[in-house]
Amino acid sequence: MSGVNTAGWRPSMNEVAPGDMVPATQSGDRALMLEEALIFELGCEGQTGVDIEPASKAVSPALAKFRRKAAPALPGLSEPEAVRHYTRLSRQNYGIDLGPFPLGSCTMKHNPRLNEKMARLPGFADVHPLQPQKTVEGALEVIEQLADWLMKLTGMASVAMSPKAGAHGELCGLLCIRAALDARGESREIVLVPESAHGTNPATAAFAGFKVQAIPATPEGRVDLEALKEKLGPDVAGVMITNPNTCGLFEPDLKEIADAVHEVGGYVYCDGANFNAIVGRVRPGDLGVDAMHINLHKTFSTPHGGGGPGAGPVVLSEALAPYAPLPFVTRGEDGEVRLVEEENRGEGHERAFGRMVAFHGQMGMFTRALAYILSHGADGLKQVSEDAVLNANYILRSLEDVLEAPFGKSGPCMHEALFSDAGLPEGISTLDIAKGLIDEGFHPMTVYFPLVVKGAMLIEPTETESKQGLDRFIASMRNLAQRAREQDESLHTAPHFAPRRRLDETRAARKPVLVWKGDEAA
Amino acid sequence: MRYLPLTPADRSSMLETVGASSVDELFRDVPEAARLSGPIAGLPMHASEMAVERHLGKLAAKNLDAGSAPFFLGAGAYRHHVPASVDHLIQRGEFLTAYTPYQPEIAQGTLQVLFEFQTQVARMFGTDIANASMYDGSTACWEAILMAARVTRKGKAVLSGGLHPHYGEVVRTMAKFTRDEIVSLTPELSAQTDDAAVIAAIDETTSSVVVQYPDIMGRIPDLEAIAEAAHAAKALLIVVVTEPVALGLLEAPGHLGADVVVGEGQSLGVGLQFGGPYLGLFGCREKFVRQMPGRLCGETVDAEGKRGFVLTLSTREQHIRREKATSNICTNSGLCALAFSIHMSLLGGEGLEQLAAINHDRTQALVERLTQIPGVSLLSDAYFNEVTLVLPRDAREVVRELADKGILGGVSLGRLFPEQVDLHNGLLVTATETVTLEDIEEFAAGLAAVLEGEAA
Numbered sequence: 001m002s003g004v005n006t007a008g009w010r011p012s013m014n015e016v017a018p019g020d021m022v023p024a025t026q027s028g029d030r031a032l033m034l035e036e037a038l039i040f041e042l043g044c045e046g047q048t049g050v051d052i053e054p055a056s057k058a059v060s061p062a063l064a065k066f067r068r069k070a071a072p073a074l075p076g077l078s079e080p081e082a083v084r085h086y087t088r089l090s091r092q093n094y095g096i097d098l099g100p101f102p103l104g105s106c107t108m109k110h111n112p113r114l115n116e117k118m119a120r121l122p123g124f125a126d127v128h129p130l131q132p133q134k135t136v137e138g139a140l141e142v143i144e145q146l147a148d149w150l151m152k153l154t155g156m157a158s159v160a161m162s163p164k165a166g167a168h169g170e171l172c173g174l175l176c177i178r179a180a181l182d183a184r185g186e187s188r189e190i191v192l193v194p195e196s197a198h199g200t201n202p203a204t205a206a207f208a209g210f211k212v213q214a215i216p217a218t219p220e221g222r223v224d225l226e227a228l229k230e231k232l233g234p235d236v237a238g239v240m241i242t243n244p245n246t247c248g249l250f251e252p253d254l255k256e257i258a259d260a261v262h263e264v265g266g267y268v269y270c271d272g273a274n275f276n277a278i279v280g281r282v283r284p285g286d287l288g289v290d291a292m293h294i295n296l297h298k299t300f301s302t303p304h305g306g307g308g309p310g311a312g313p314v315v316l317s318e319a320l321a322p323y324a325p326l327p328f329v330t331r332g333e334d335g336e337v338r339l340v341e342e343e344n345r346g347e348g349h350e351r352a353f354g355r356m357v358a359f360h361g362q363m364g365m366f367t368r369a370l371a372y373i374l375s376h377g378a379d380g381l382k383q384v385s386e387d388a389v390l391n392a393n394y395i396l397r398s399l400e401d402v403l404e405a406p407f408g409k410s411g412p413c414m415h416e417a418l419f420s421d422a423g424l425p426e427g428i429s430t431l432d433i434a435k436g437l438i439d440e441g442f443h444p445m446t447v448y449f450p451l452v453v454k455g456a457m458l459i460e461p462t463e464t465e466s467k468q469g470l471d472r473f474i475a476s477m478r479n480l481a482q483r484a485r486e487q488d489e490s491l492h493t494a495p496h497f498a499p500r501r502r503l504d505e506t507r508a509a510r511k512p513v514l515v516w517k518g519d520e521a522a
Numbered sequence: 523m524r525y526l527p528l529t530p531a532d533r534s535s536m537l538e539t540v541g542a543s544s545v546d547e548l549f550r551d552v553p554e555a556a557r558l559s560g561p562i563a564g565l566p567m568h569a570s571e572m573a574v575e576r577h578l579g580k581l582a583a584k585n586l587d588a589g590s591a592p593f594f595l596g597a598g599a600y601r602h603h604v605p606a607s608v609d610h611l612i613q614r615g616e617f618l619t620a621y622t623p624y625q626p627e628i629a630q631g632t633l634q635v636l637f638e639f640q641t642q643v644a645r646m647f648g649t650d651i652a653n654a655s656m657y658d659g660s661t662a663c664w665e666a667i668l669m670a671a672r673v674t675r676k677g678k679a680v681l682s683g684g685l686h687p688h689y690g691e692v693v694r695t696m697a698k699f700t701r702d703e704i705v706s707l708t709p710e711l712s713a714q715t716d717d718a719a720v721i722a723a724i725d726e727t728t729s730s731v732v733v734q735y736p737d738i739m740g741r742i743p744d745l746e747a748i749a750e751a752a753h754a755a756k757a758l759l760i761v762v763v764t765e766p767v768a769l770g771l772l773e774a775p776g777h778l779g780a781d782v783v784v785g786e787g788q789s790l791g792v793g794l795q796f797g798g799p800y801l802g803l804f805g806c807r808e809k810f811v812r813q814m815p816g817r818l819c820g821e822t823v824d825a826e827g828k829r830g831f832v833l834t835l836s837t838r839e840q841h842i843r844r845e846k847a848t849s850n851i852c853t854n855s856g857l858c859a860l861a862f863s864i865h866m867s868l869l870g871g872e873g874l875e876q877l878a879a880i881n882h883d884r885t886q887a888l889v890e891r892l893t894q895i896p897g898v899s900l901l902s903d904a905y906f907n908e909v910t911l912v913l914p915r916d917a918r919e920v921v922r923e924l925a926d927k928g929i930l931g932g933v934s935l936g937r938l939f940p941e942q943v944d945l946h947n948g949l950l951v952t953a954t955e956t957v958t959l960e961d962i963e964e965f966a967a968g969l970a971a972v973l974e975g976e977a978a
Contacts, residue, residue: 036634047870049607049870053955059882063905069773074871082607083610086860087611089631093620123583126588126601199852206846206850249551283556305860306636342687359800364799375525375574379567387526390537412540412542463525463526467536503824503832512820514652
């Protein structure tokens with residue numbers, strides 16, 4: 001296997017469908033939008049884009065029997081080829097730097113480049129997780145300062161910093177609950193999860209060894225308090241509640257729910273994915289929450305890079321604080337920041353439930369989040385949630401006459417506005433509107449989530465969109481709704497102007513092609 | 523507040539549209555008692571860009587970064603040179619500020635990179651397929667054990683003594699809650715590998731056998747022998763690679779009988795970053811694809827018949843299967859995967875081989891020099907870029923004393939294995955292409971002085 005297609009890649013030159021407004025070109029390229037081969041097809045055997053010093057010694061004889069028979073079958077690109085390949089690919093992507101990215105519950109806001117600059121300081125980017133503590137005091141202080149902000153903003157007693165993402169944080173919180181129950185000698189098995197929760201919530205509860213029981217939503221889009229209370233009993237370990245919830249609404253009964261859960265000896269997990277809607281204005285600790293993860297990339301704007309990394313620190317109440325996993329950074333009474341790990345867990349972390357990751361978690365994300373937090377300050381963060389909520393309500397009220405807003409009468413929304421396809425004419429779906437929005441130059445909203453609403457469209461503008469930008473988005477949405485009412489057939493085939501037309505997802509799932517095998521066929 | 527575009531005039535006109543007299547009214551569902559009026563107490567107000575730079579710059583300066591000292595740490599996190607174009611390209615806004623590719627028509631950049639990444643990882647590991655990345659190597663290791671339990675319908679995992687102890691701790695922690703049985707072997711400070719102990723621990727109830735390659739002490743286990751024993755018991759062999767650069771020289775685990783190969787991809791393109799974000803790699807046999815955790819990108823065509831890519835097989839995932847999902851993982855390390863993939867594309871197979879050769883070369887030079895110091899011996903002579911030295915005293919103190927001299931001289935086994943006293947004289951040292959002969963000389967002089975100080 002050579003690892004490359006020495007014949008080189010050729011773009012497909014398909015016949016353009018009759019009536020299509022885009023003529024075919026010989027190359028398959030469209031002006032500045034260029035077709036891009038895979039690295040395996042670029043015909044670059046023996047090429048490399050790095051200059052490496054030659055080794056002066058032969059491989060040691062002791063290693064010889066483990067040697068591979070041939071170099072890995074991987075293509076190399078010269079530096080100019082690589083820069084062009086990835087630059088061209090980048091142009092087939094939509095990012096928040098290009099315009100609004102109104103994915104509800106995903107929270108895509110402006111990513112300040114100052115944060116990138118800070119994370120790249122050699123003192124943070126080029127230090128090893130196992131360096132002697134004395135040589136990384138500044139890095140430990142970043143963790144401690146961020147932890148301090150998170151505790152004060154949430155009104156909680158402690159924070160586990162190491163979880164790698166929101167769902168990992170959920171797992172951390174539930175394992176703290178497990179550990180606390182174990183310490184009490186109780187093996188409660190049931191976790192209550194509202195139907196409207198993120199899919200990660202039930203998956204996480206199952207991974208932590210619990211049985212999941214669903215709690216229905218009320219017609220107003222909130223947790224059914226009475227249904228929840230009926231399920232409470234001595235076998236309930238806790239509840240997982242998202243607040244603000246995935247319908248974009250605040251759960252006003254959270255304190256009452258928490259009191260009832262505590263009454264029966266359970267714990268309250270709050271999914272903090274939507275904390276950006278209330279940061280600086282509401283402290284979840286005041287509402288009786290025992291554990292809550294915070295998606296740093298959402299609330300504190302660390303870039304998500306096409307799918308990650310995220311970071312999911314978990315704030316904990318006093319009841320759960322002793323069980324937080326190692327490693328743990330803490331500020332002693334002497335004012336000095338210390339790292340507690342297996343070696344010295346006796347220093348106040350005897351009850352830590354274990355370790356969730358190899359090292360300290362997402363240090364690079366901590367630095368970015370701290371830079372963002374310091375830039376905004378306590379006053380700015382309060383303004384963040386206010387503007388995020390104002391922008392979402394502006395969208396809700398500006399579109400509710402053309403799109404059905406199932407919970408529009410429930411009162412103000414928080415950070416995201418929820419619509420359904422109920423008011424659209426037969427044959428036009430949420431997906432058509434989403435793909436039509438692409439032709440308008442916007443990234444679509446979240447579609448078909450939450451599941452409690454049919455054909456859901458969940459729009460989250462965030463606080464970093466201007467009024468003028470929102471007005472342009474609203475105008476496009478109103479225009480799409482109008483076209484839908486007029487049964488504009490072209491909506492079914494949108495997008496028409498994106499790098500790709502609608503992709504055949506069924507084919508991808510039915511006959512999965514997950515790696516390139518072009519050279520094997522040759 | 524430079525990140526907030528609304529002006530006071532915008533706010534009041536929007537409130538009018540919304541039909542609220544003040545923004546407080548929009549928070550009326552929050553119980554009065556929980557509503558805060560002023561800024562949260564005890565926290566500073568907003569700061570200028572320069573002030574933030576000054577503050578974080580001061581904190582960064584308190585750390586001794588690897589580039590400012592002779593540096594010899596490894597143990598699951600490696601310092602390699604990252605070509606300038608890698609960091610430049612990942613900072614293009616269309617990559618950096620994109621979300622999960624839920625709308626494939628305008629996310630082909632991310633998706634094609636993931637497809638290329640999956641192919642690169644599969645080829646490097648010698649597995650049929652690979653996923654679009656996990657959080658890091660340690661969590662990928664636990665996910666592999668869970669997958670093996672699903673595939674074999676058995677629940678006992680045997681962890682070799684050579685597995686990174688933090689990885690072992692992650693596995694033991696998680697298993698406490700899922701009630702899986704973990705047999706975690708203890709490493710021994712002898713030149714022999716732990717292979718025999720691993721093979722002896724395998725029985726009919728074993729679902730997976732987890733072996734690190736090269737192991738935490740830099741030794742290289744005999745994967746073929748372990749694979750044979752595992753397969754005889756109908757268990758899967760999971761191989762953990764914490765230093766993928768090693769695969770430029772060593773045979774790919776998938777070619778030696780591994781059923782699942784997981785690893786830490788930080789070595790290529792990602793950097794040390796004090797432990798994260800890192801990049802979990804996950805490859806396996808094609809027949810396990812529906813039991814695999816994490817995201818997968820697949821090839822398909824669009825409505826015009828043009829090749830394109832989408833996220834696929836999502837019926838395994840949490841957002842569809844909820845409590846029956848293969849994993850609760852909901853994200854991947856997309857940006858780190860991009861960095862890895864670019865770095866790998868620049869290297870190519872031959873570049874990777876050359877990179878591995880220079881790593882091994884520098885480590886040989888390091889070993890030659892350090893073993894000349896009286897009282898310093900070598901644990902095992904089959905190593906790649908990492909090796910365990912046996913010192914005449916507790917290596918934890920030696921590491922601290924070296925740090926006082928401005929030398930970052932490896933990781934003490936006592937820090938990694940605090941409860942195993944017989945390992946406390948072990949010092950794990952690593953040399954990559956970034957280490958110069960001058961660095962080695964400085965380290966040797968420092969180590970000799972520290973050890974002589976003991977004798978004096």
